[in-house]
Each structure stands twice: as C-alpha cells, then as structure tokens.
Amino acid sequence: MAEVRFLGRIRKAAGVSSFGIDASTVEELLEQLRRLLRPAVQELLFRDGGLQEDVEVQVNDQTISSTGGLNTPLGPFDRVTLLIGGDRRSSAGQPA
DSSP: OEEEEEOHHHHHHHTOSEEEEOOSBHHHHHHHHHHHSOHHHHHHHEETTEEOTTEEEEETTEEGGGTTGGGOBOOTTOEEEEEEOSOOBOTTSSBO
C-alpha cells in the first residue's frame, strides 16, 4: 500500500497529513483520490478532468515528470506527495 502525503494547503483542506492507498500507477491513485476526497480538496487538486497545472506530484521525492508521468508505477512502499507549487490566486485575484 503506497503512502499518500499532503503538504501545504492540500493538507489543511484534507484534514489529514497522510494515509495508505492501493494503486498500481499514479493515474490510478489520482482516480481513487478523486472519488475519496471531499469537494474542497478536489477543487484544489483537479480541474476539467485533470490535475490543476500547479499541483506537483512526487513519487519518493522525485517529480513524476522524471519518472514516467501518470504511468509511473507504484509499489507497496512508495511515498506519493501532493503539493501546490507557486502562488495560486483565487478568482478574486487574492492568494488562495
């Protein structure tokens, strides 16, 4: 079972810092998160069927862009970290 860790605003919205989840790829993990997480967290992570562009996904401290993207395989001892990079603004132009 992979460990999912939330950092920053995602952690605050989720109300937990980490939990275990069974998934064979990052894409499968994200699909499960979409079903499991409350709407406030989903809004931080997803838009138009995909990840928000400023959401960074890391597997064992490496961004998935260098490990195979959404097809990055996951094992039972992998650690998947989700965080928001940069300075996301709300629709009113204020920091979110």
